[in-house]
Amino acid sequence: MTAGRTVTRRAPGKLFVAGEYAVLEPGRPAILTAVDRHVSVTVSPADGPETVIETDLGPPGTRPRPVVEAIDVVDGLLAERGRRPSPVRVSIVSRLHRAGTKFGLGSSGAVTVATVDAVAAHHGLELSPGDRFRLALLATARRDPRASGGDLAASVWGGWVAYRAPDRTAVLALARSEGIDRALRAPWPGLAVTPLPPPRALALEVGWTGEPASTSSLTARLETGQWRGSPPQRAFLEASDTCVRAAIRALERGDDDELLHQVRRARRILADLDDAAGLGIFTPGLTALCDAAEAVGGAAKPSGAGGGDCGIALLDATAAPNTARLHQRWAAAGIRPLPIHPRPTTGSTP
Structure with a gap:
């Protein structure tokens, strides 16, 4: 894809079926399902020297931290690969809220995944599902190292999934010491994402x-x-x-x-x-x-x-x-x- 084009990416919300709280511990299993409501993120060239974020996730002027961290982690990856990321305009529309009130459907995870995907694509970088997840988890762990990442897995892969979280502290340390690009290619002990069939009836x-x-x-x-x-x-x-x-x-x-x-x-x-x-x-x-x-x-x-x-x-x-x-x-x-x-x-x- 040509860099600098206007790009829109969507990511669904999630529901936990079982395993909440336990999944916070590395390697502990949980079951989630993605839902048919999503967050939509559109990235286009900025009009000026600064990145602009427009979102219905909060009051006008809000700069949601999940969005900021998602942009930063993609910019970091581009810089490591010798690319110079340019300022962007990010527009976010969420169907996981109503009049600014969240339902508990994983809006933070969905907006992180969609932002990572859209910013990368805007700069000409198409991500595999695995890289999209890992970048989203790195962005999430920067603001909340305890977050399991289960919502991110559901947003990336959809459907019903069995999920086990990696050690987020170790993953962050790896990215800091070896770089984001190396962290994407290294093993993440404890991480497992397995698709599951939905219930029959x-x-x-x-x-x-x-x-x-x-x-x-x-x-x-x-x-x-x-x-x-x-x-x-x-x-x-x-x-x-x-x-x-x-x-x-x-x-x-x-x-x-x-x-x-x-x-x-x-x-x-x-x-x-x-x-x-x-x-x-x-x-x-x-x-x-x-x-x-x-x-x-x-x-x-x-x-x-x-x-x-x-x-x-x-x-x-x-x-x-x-x-x-x-x-x-x-x-x-x-x-x-x-x-x-x-x-x-x-x-x-x-």
Whole structure:
């Protein structure tokens, strides 16, 4: 592609199906699915000497840090390859928000992936899915070394994926000592992204509590010396790993009943973590969301860090009355159903 052209790239949001919090630890598994809502990023030549960012992710004049870091990491790669990056105009439109309020669908990850892709393409650099992910994770880890990168994997590859995170501290150190280009080509121990088949006959429903939550503030509470390495942490990680591995096997075998069982189990594991660490994962809204789904024969849990945002429910896709009853129960509890569906796989894994 010719450098300097106007380029638009899109990246989908995500939902966590199982493995939240545990996936923060390198090599621990989680399951995510990409969704059919996205962030769109258009990059064109800047009119002046400075890069300009226009976005609906916040008030006018906002310069979202994920976008700034994404631009910087691509500029760094270009500089290492002897290229001189030029100022750009970056325009962002998000369907993962409503009137500036986020739903908890991974907008930060999606905008990072789309910005990396669009800025690189604008400068004539077409990235493989693996390089797009790695650059996005380097950009994300610069602002939040604890972020797992699971949302980035879902945004890059789409569909249902099993994900294990690399050691982000080690990856950042590698990029600083050896350079970004060398870091892209080096092994990243712990990293694994595996496509999964979707459930055979289960519908995925998404409910929004109307309460925006901060993932980073919730996950930061697990950094305390009392939690890390403690017996409750070890018990949580072991329980999560066992549950996620069983859910992966259920998806691979097409065993919907077993998947429902493991999603209910994942809810209990998160509840136990909430009790042990006092994170505030389960708000009254999220509890009502989950109870409503189980009352109509489904399985449900918070998706992501909890504390608000959204939850997911899996129901028999052939039983339309159950879905209608779920939506009625959600409405009574102040939960808004979102018209969101999983997005198909988009690329080969690393």
